[in-house]
Amino acid sequence: MHYRLLEPNDNSILAEIIRENLKSHNLDIPGTVYFDDNLNHLSDFYLASPKRAYFIVLDDDNNIIGGIGLAELDFMDDTAELQKLYLTNAAKGHGLSYKLIELVEDTGINKGYKQMYLETHTNLKTAIHVYEKCGYKLIERPKEVVHSSMNRFYLKELS
Template structure:
């Protein structure tokens, strides 16, 4: 049984699929008003873009039924759009490429596609087009497993807007996952404001973790006075968990605090945050105090952890 959150996401994707396929005419018998189905047009495009391909490669990359592809190839051969030669590496396979007539069809389909998209984009302003491109890039990045996992996270210092993202991302996550109230958002906002207003690069630092240009994590070190550094607002986005990013951020905080001359680094957390607590324990932090509280609505057990240098 699908949970409500997954079902809502699935229905939203189905609605988008219906809208987009209708918008660009994917289900029309004559795709782009040309005499090709979508599958036929995709075969022409792949052959034109690659120069040549085997039937096996087209089946694999286009996720097309082999028997259906065989019928397309037969029709294209009869129309003198393609030519076939024996694959020198596999005598049982044929290499398919476009004839000059096929290349002309490839170029014509490309022009029809560009004109169609130009009409769709025509009512949009520059900022709307940027939003559209960013959205398409996000869909590709999130749904293509190879691209999603190919790039390692990078860490960088904070820039304008990053603390606003920290407030929004952490507030939304903890309210959604733990039912905390807006007092938690107020606390994150207060810590972020104090960090920015009193920022001293010799004693304070903010790490922003990114992958594919998208923020996926953060951590702050702030001067807590009396030569004690405070580790604040550690966060790893759900999509980036399991990569060791939380430990990496904590290690960066410890190294910075040590080299900045602090005698100790401390943090405050809640015992229900098991993954974070595991990181603190393995990094050498010691639990020094704990207290029940209802600062964020539900009753919680707050804990203070410290690491001496």
């Protein structure tokens, strides 16, 4: 596995990977990123601020097989949100998620964040297992979360 920062040419491939994952877990519903117009232009969002980053994961042939991002969270001080950790089916089951979470947490620390927040859904059982194994603790739904079909919320102190 190797990775690099998201580039505009990656947008359509990444959007396809994300939508395929959501659909396969019956999350191609309103209130998820599946219907987010910005999904087709993620580089616009992640390249707009030095407090954000999105990493593309590449296989040995330089094909995009997934990604992970982080961005500032407006409603919690010194907190980044872990965003859009998705892999192709062929890339799953090899421990990549753990490496990507470590990468994004290290990036968050380097950007000055003290904790990492994430939202997920009970349909994503494997993701929940990975997050909990990485030390994320289940928290109550923050009152600031609106228009979201996500129903599991996690927080982790970064050190």
